[in-house]
Amino acid sequence: MYSVDLNSDIGEGFGAYTMGDDNEILKYITAAQVACGWHAGDPMIMDKVVRTAAERGVAVGAHPSFPDLMGFGRRKMNISFEEAKNYVKYQVGALSAFTKTYGVKIHHLAPHGAMGNMCQDDRELARAICEAVYDIDPEIIIYYCAGAVLGEEAEKMGLRTACEIFADRAYEDDLSLRSRKLPGAMITDEEESIRRCIRMVKEGKVTSYSGKELDIKGDTLCVHGDGPKAIAFVKRIREEFEKEGIEIRTFR
Numbered sequence: 623m624y625s626v627d628l629n630s631d632i633g634e635g636f637g638a639y640t641m642g643d644d645n646e647i648l649k650y651i652t653a654a655q656v657a658c659g660w661h662a663g664d665p666m667i668m669d670k671v672v673r674t675a676a677e678r679g680v681a682v683g684a685h686p687s688f689p690d691l692m693g694f695g696r697r698k699m700n701i702s703f704e705e706a707k708n709y710v711k712y713q714v715g716a717l718s719a720f721t722k723t724y725g726v727k728i729h730h731l732a733p734h735g736a737m738g739n740m741c742q743d744d745r746e747l748a749r750a751i752c753e754a755v756y757d758i759d760p761e762i763i764i765y766y767c768a769g770a771v772l773g774e775e776a777e778k779m780g781l782r783t784a785c786e787i788f789a790d791r792a793y794e795d796d797l798s799l800r801s802r803k804l805p806g807a808m809i810t811d812e813e814e815s816i817r818r819c820i821r822m823v824k825e826g827k828v829t830s831y832s833g834k835e836l837d838i839k840g841d842t843l844c845v846h847g848d849g850p851k852a853i854a855f856v857k858r859i860r861e862e863f864e865k866e867g868i869e870i871r872t873f874r
Contacts, residue, residue, distance in 0.1 A: 624866075626823050627784065627842035627873035628859060629653040629765070631685055631734065633671040634662035634694075634848055642847040648674050650856040652872040653842065655685035655732045655765070658713035661695025672720040681729035681872045682721055683765065686713035686751075687737050695735035696802070706750035714758055730873070731755055732765035732786065732844075733772070741772035742798045748772040752779045763873065768838045769797030784873045787822050787840035789815050789859065790849050792831045797838065800831050810851055816862050819843060823868055842873050 632648070633656040634641040641662060648654065654675050657663030675682050686709065687695030701709070714728065721728055733741055733751060741748045752775050755762050763782045766773035776783045790809050792800040800807040809815050822828050828838045845855045863870055 623869060624823055625869040625871055626840060626863075627652050627681075628845070628856065628870045629655060629683070629732075629786070629842050630845050630847040630852065630856065631655045631657070631732075632847040633657045633667050633685075635667050636662050636664055636691070642849075642852055644671050644847065645674060646853050647845075647847055647856055648678055648680055650853075650860055651680060651845075652870060653681040653683055653729065655683045655730075655734070655844075656717055657685050657734070658687075658717050660689045660709070660713055661687035661691060661693075661734055668717060668720050669723075672717070672726070673724050676721075676724035676726045682717075682726055683730035683732055684714045684717045684728055684762075685732055685734045686710045687734035690736070695737065698736045698740060703746055703750045706747050707754045710751050710754035711758060714754070714762075718758075728759065728762055730763040730765050730784065738767060738770075738772075739799065742767060742770045742796075745771050745775060748775040749779075752776045752781055755781060765842055767797075767799065768793075768840070784841035785839040786842050786844055787819075787828070787838060789819050789843055789845045789855055790851075791846075793828055793836065793838075795830045795832055795834050795836070797836060806831055808849070810849075812851065812854060812858055815855060816858055819859060820862065820866050820868070823863075824866065
């Protein structure tokens with residue numbers, strides 16, 4: 623029996639600006655990474671998303687980033703170990719106020735954007751994030767991108783981990799995500815996405831942008847909530863995975 627967690631990065635609007643359909647996507651996913659206010663999100667959005675997730679039994683995760691609201695957290699920043707550690711603590715602390723309000727715990731943490739991409743090979747940043755999580759609650763699961771040193775550093779610290787794969791992103795030959803600045807970074811064709819997802823889960827294989835066959839582990843599958851086809855993707859994934867005998871369930 624195959625199984626996988628289905629997650630999405632949501633709560634990424636800000637004030638009067640809406641990004642994605644959080645309410646609709648929460649009908650289909652098993653875990654949500656909630657923006658904590660630094661790349662997107664605000665107190666009203668965080669409250670609504672956490673409340674809805676709690677009502678629907680969707681696991682709530684923190685989605686911290688660099689303090690880059692204007693750049694949506696997608697610009698690299700050169701910060702110290704202590705800054706990185708405390709930036710994560712600050713954002714998780716903000717989200718935990720809402721999870722406590724609705725009687726749930728923070729289930730996992732997945733760094734957003736540039737912070738997450740840098741954790742592919744930046745061990746100092748990865749350790750800082752892991753230390754922050756360990757200090758707050760060592761039961762929080764670290765969601766890390768396939769091939770990233772973040773997973774290794776988390777496991778060294780005794781933290782639980784889940785390897786994250788992506789339904790809507792292309793991979794480079796080293797399993798890093800293809801930069802959004804380059805052509806082909808986003809996968810928008812539903813059929814192609816479904817084929818890739820099924821293969822990653824059942825065969826542990828993915829084809830890189832250059833055509834290389836790569837081994838990949840997938841505990842949790844991400845559909846970006848701000849993608850133009852996010853709702854269509856999660857619906858199709860649900861339908862097609864059932865046909866393929868793949869159970870969608872929260873990662874434990």
